[in-house]
Amino acid sequence: MKRPLAFFAASMITMASCAQSQWKPAGDHIMSSWADKVDPQQPLPDYPRPQLVRSTWLNLNGQWQYSVLPAGEQNIPTAYAGKILVPFAIESALSGVAKTVGKDSALWYQRTVTIPATFKNKRVLLHFGAVDWLCDVFINGKRVGTHQGGYDPFSIDITTALNKSGNQQLAVRVWDPSDEGPQPRGKQVNKPNGIWYTPVTGIWQTVWLEAVPQSYLRSIKQTPDIDKGIVRVAAQVENAQPGDQVLIAAYKGSEKITEQTTTPGTEISLAIPNAEFWSPSHPFLYDLKVSLVQKNKKTDDISSYFAMRKISVGTDNNGIQRMLLNNEFVFQYGPLDQGWWPDGLYTAPTDEALKYDIEQTKAMGFNMIRKHVKVEPARWYNYCDKLGMLVWQDMPSGDLGNHWEPRPGVYGRASDKDRSTESENSYRNEWRAIMDKLYNFPSIVVWVPFNEGWGQFKTKDIVQVTQQQDPSRLVNSASGGNFEPVGHIIDLHNYPEPLMPDPSLFGTKQVLVLGEFGGLGLPVENHTWQQKNNWGYQSFKNNDELLKRYEEFVGRIPALIKAGLSAAVYTQTTDVEVETNGLMTYDRKVTKIPVATLNKVHSKLYEPTSVAMKK
Template sequence: MIRKTIAIALVLAANLSEGFSQQWKPAGDKILTTWGENLDPVNPHPEYPRPQLIRSNNWQNLNGLWQYAITPREQEGIPNVWEGNILVPFAIESALSGVGKEVGKDKALWYHNEIDLDRNVNKNNVILHFGAVDWQCDLYINGQRVGRHEGGFDPFSFDVTSFLKKGKKQDIALRVWDPTSEGPQPRGKQINNPHGIWYTPVTGIWQTVWIESVPKTYIVSTKQTPAVDDKALHFEAQVEGALQGDQIVVEAYDGTTKIAEGSTPTGSVLKLAVPQATLWSPDNPKLYDLQIKVLRKGKVIDRATSYFAMRKITMKPDEKGIQRMYLNDKFVFHYGPLDQGWWPDGLHTAPSDEALKFDIIKTKEMGFNMIRKHIKVEPANWYRYCDSIGILVWQDMPSGDLGGNTWDMQPGKISGGLHDKARSAESEAIYRKEWKAIMDVLHNYPSIVVWVPFNEAWGQFKTKEITEWTMQYDPSRIVNSASGGNFAYTGHMLDIHNYPDAAMPDPQIFGKDYILTLGEFGGLGLPIDGHSWQQKDNWGYQSFKNKEELKKRYEELINNLAKLIPLGLSGGVYTQTTDVEVETNGLMTYDRKVIKISESDLKNIHQKLYDAKIGK
């Protein structure tokens, strides 16, 4: 009887999968990744999406086929008619959404889903989470408006408890408006008319949607800051519904061995002593586990797990007096690719978690120790993989409200002119709100060692003020105020861009006050037939006919880069990890099917960068 029941269940599952497949297929005719070709629409991105605060029992993944409609922006009310199905969490413009349509500033995109709440979720408080929705969205539960969120790169949630009706079935509708390049909001590389270095718009849900049940008193978030010199972890927790006398208890583990324990009243900071900790580095990415509890009169009210690492990143002069970046009091040259995190089939969204991890694994195998995450914020699991694999991260703030600036930067020397953009009060408020939200949600990831508020005068405004606020808000990291100019002589770093050859700011002029870095260079192009976004009019900053020519020129660039390290250079960023749309200057093709220079060759070429001596 049991075998017969199992057989029936398997048949039903197979039929369900086939039914979903018949309702969905990739849109358009662009190249696909292997993961996109093999995507199961029944179960896209099924992984638990919040690795820094895990409650693994009472949650439900809502990814999958939803209904959608595109309406005039001014139209009010939830649509009565739906145009078809869209595969969440892929943006509507993407192939993997199954739709492949643009929306624009004059239209609104609506989502609809009637869900069956799992029994273990439909109790206590019910929180609906969105990993990211670009850009402005309004949530409706069972026809009632719950609230609005603005911000295309930060996760957010709503307590929907009071909007639920009796029974399992609940109705969810989401209205999204996204002006892309016709609005002031952070958008990164999206533009309404894709060309050159500017790419396809990303509208709507592009990260996991999920729901969880929590107690009336529950942990909303934590803030974990390593203090290596104090041999301690500074721990804070935001607790919703806390009562007088409630305690936070934190236990740290190395595997199954408890190495530290402490408690503090809710709302206060705990200094958790970790006296014998192994320090985190790319060579030894040691992570420790945390168990976190809320106690009331000795009873556990809520519990969650997390993790942390002990590491510090500092700025101090070498023996010549030139400022350097030190990781755990040792000079480490930072070298990594400009990583934009775009996918030919998913746009901002990797086709799977395996694909998300693939880029980081390949970066490590190629002998890089750093990634500059370029004007995009990734899903939380991406940072988790950087933490566990051992990759330093320079995290950019996504650009927005471009235009109206003068880019004042010359390779190797700084002209000193500063031409900040005059943003509107609305534009400034949007930037500040989202930058703070991004810094908050990414704070606990030890791999992130550098914040980058601005890139190349793209919407750059009040540089000195924004930079100094960033330094004050998170003094545990290095701040690169403006990668590639305009330079306001603030922050820790002076960062130039130069294509294609390696260059650096003058160490005699600037080295006493700033860490000197080359934030972008290279961009060597090689289109691979059958693996490009389009068949012609692709480009790189310097193009080659074959892999041999590309490798020879790349090695020349690295040899020249290595010569700058003893002179004062502390970091370099090569453009780029993969091809993106019409750019064919990646180390991998856009579909990740061809690696243009082998991992082993790249690792051997890069070793001279880490062997370079300083301060003598």
């Protein structure tokens, strides 16, 4: 993406001091191939918000000062311990620090910012892609905002706190209790082991500034309807004025298809004649341009995109519910994708690395990814949109401790947990924010609010809330956990063999999927997190044994599809720390089964089946 001149000019001014210090990865763990490509002056420099693009922005990634102080200390430090590379969590090697923080301490960041001349007479927004977990932000010593939540992006208008000229001081305080608190935290634990990994504290996605007019386009929301041949679009305007208009235009390549004018917050329907449907085999995207018009003059412009895509449920001739894409049954098969890196933990070292996992997954012959108890940067979903990859999006889990109750024929049941009001609110607020921020990415087709009863609570209520917020997608209420007659999907987990929920119990009510299976482990020498005591659900000694077992498992799936299975998820994309169940090693340097071989093995899953849908 072409970057504005302000990006380069301001970066040279504000980041010049970084060149004088020697940054290098910390620790002694394995590194990915992209670690050497990290530029400490401009790490992850790409535009971070592809669904709402403006030209005037400034990337603040790079070397900041940091200190770890007692959690009770609320005053901005006057001295710092050293440099940290943002946006890599302090526990990661790429941060240059590799230290733990814990609930008894707080992590402080500080840096100087020079506001570009192109920002003059505009409002200045400070954006954070993600900060884990409780974050206080200060500009020139003044607290300008607080945010709770480790996975959702947030923004603060810092205009009134800025000095009229000269340097601006930006400070950030972060507190994160990891697994000692009830907040959503995914697989982070203070004592990593097995399927539980290193904590992630602090800034772990891009930090950036944006200049906007006094009234500006705050957000857009687009929902395709392929049955009616339309896309519904609404734009929200911050500080809207009487008489404001919003001009919305859809493009197919360079050709303008349609254009309409509406008022801020009012949804319109744009007709998309002869629409090209988005799918894994044809990931076609339309462009969208939106302008704010005040007194017949365009005062703000953003660009975005959308796809004509539908995910739904239909009944086959045997009375079994099937997952449909664009009104047709398409078997969905993909890996459980943890999204962890040996060098950056939650953060891919480069944009090329972020894209690589999706490209490899596609090349292996998968058409879906289950993003497991983690949320990725917006650019990851953008690549899924462009490459044609269906996504099941998990809510990061937290506040674990549900009690399991075996029940014949239902594969076990986890009791709903009685969570505190604070715990409930933390979950609800972040889940709502995650769904809101990810709504426009067409690759996402399934929301997964709970996994294996991990902190699962008030299941029926949460599913209802999820469906109300987004009726355009399917809801997998409890992947491998507390099965309830709510949502669209019944999801069985079984290791290592592939199985499916019993159609006689669930077939006429909900879609049947295998949400996790496999976990076939193969530690590869010199490519493991630690030298010994690595772990897999079922471990093998060499690649040939692994391939034979994997082919056997995949070979059983066509019969399950015929019996009623709509989707399956294999564990997993890569090794993660001591867990060696990946198709690739943790450093991504070794693919344990050749990509072409996997593609051939998987191709049989998408062959025409005897599944016939009711008309």
